[in-house]
Amino acid sequence: MKAAILREFGPPEVLRYEDVPDPVPGAGQVVVRVHATTVNRVLNCGVRAGTQMQRKPILPLVLGVDPSGEVVAQGPAVDGVTMPPVGSRVSVLSRAGPGEKGMLGVNRWGGDAELVVAHATMCFPIADGLDYHQASVVIRHCPTAFHLMYTMGKVKAEDWVLVMGCSGGLGSIGVQIAKMAGAKVIGAAGSADRAQIGKDLGADFVVNYGEQDLTEEILRITDGHGVDLVYDNIANPKTFPKAFAAMAHDSRLVTAGAHGGPIVPLDCFKLYDSKITIMGSAGSTMENVRQALDAAGRGKIRVNIEKVFPLSRIREAHRLIESGAVPGKVILDPTLG
Incomplete structure (x- = not known):
């Protein structure tokens, strides 16, 4: 061969x-x-x-x-x-x-x-x-996305969810499954065309952090509430603190990637004062695999x-x-x- x-x-x-x-x-x-x-x-x-x-x-x-x-x-x-x-x-x-x-x-x-x-x-x-090409993308990203969003992030209806890198492999799936849960989704990307991909996939709002201040835009969109869940797979040292600053009280941050870092600044006062939970995982459960394949198949x-x-x-x-x-x-x- x-x-x-x-x-x-x-x-x-x-x-x-x-x-x-x-x-x-x-x-x-x-x-x-x-x-x-x-x-x-x-x-x-x-x-x-x-x-x-x-x-x-x-x-x-x-x-x-x-x-x-x-x-x-x-x-x-x-x-x-x-x-x-x-x-x-x-x-x-x-x-x-x-x-x-x-x-x-x-x-x-x-x-x-x-x-x-x-x-x-x-x-x-x-x-x-699904064709073979689509199937490989599904098996690569969807189980991890379900694990981050559902198993770890405990996403629920009416949550404000911020998806970083909303046009990428893991981010684009995150936008869609957050909407499946009934969440209000903000997609973030570094250019207008990439932000538009997130919008086309169902994000309620998008932020082009290449031109807009991510923290200010999130707080404007959410009327000052901030986001209940941040879904990240980049660990960009410039945008990570911007997203973190816009997190609500008792919010969660889930991550399964670090190619943009991996070292990022962390505001520990914000962490404890807002009672934020940060969780990382690169894996998935067999239940997540079944959830992902079922959703893609439908x-x-x-x-x-x-x-x-x-x-x-x-x-x-x-x-x-x-x-x-x-x-x-x-x-x-x-x-x-």
Whole structure:
């Protein structure tokens, strides 16, 4: 099979599009013919560049944490494990299944290849209304978004919710699921066009913090109340304190990202005086996965895909993400070459 191999850390040029042996499934595993993976700023570009060594990536490595595709082979059956049928369409969750170690695409070979091995318990059926490209965005971002917004943030109807980076992968999902809960949503982004994406996805109000004062605009929009929940995945040292200053009494801040920082100023007086709770988590529960797939399957979530590349052009895809020039997701499709 063809795969994009990482044998050393560095710029996009270290990625090699090569022939490697086809993978063989073990007990309880399947082989998936990959039709899509996303290119993620941290888990793809950061791992490749060597800036995510705390994740202990193992070289040589095939990146790709969120493959979607068609099951083409099964390993030996295991009692109690339901094997997805050959021919079925599935998305693969990046966490390890029984007998596996580490994260897919970081500690073991991932989906930036024509074929990938995955444990059956980490394969989830793709709804008829989603194509492979959309499905990879859903499995990558939606479970985490549900975990942040519902499990941790306890969002409820009539909450004022601020979604930072409202045009990005995680932010755009956050806007939509906050609206599903009946919240009043403010989307924030660094340019007018990116703020408009948040508006188009359902945000009641948007703030272009590239031109507007984020704190002042939030307090104006909420008539001085502030926001009850801040949903962040950027940790920008300039905008984080602005959002924090506009938080209401007994409010919550949830976060699952830090590519804009990771170090930010924190007003500890505001923290204790307003009784603010700050929570961080990069994971999700299986219930969050089911919530996300159900919502996407019912057409309740739209994903923003900017560009699709053949796997052979993975270097170009990484450069595009690192440029910061695109608000939507970038997809690699090995079936295109």
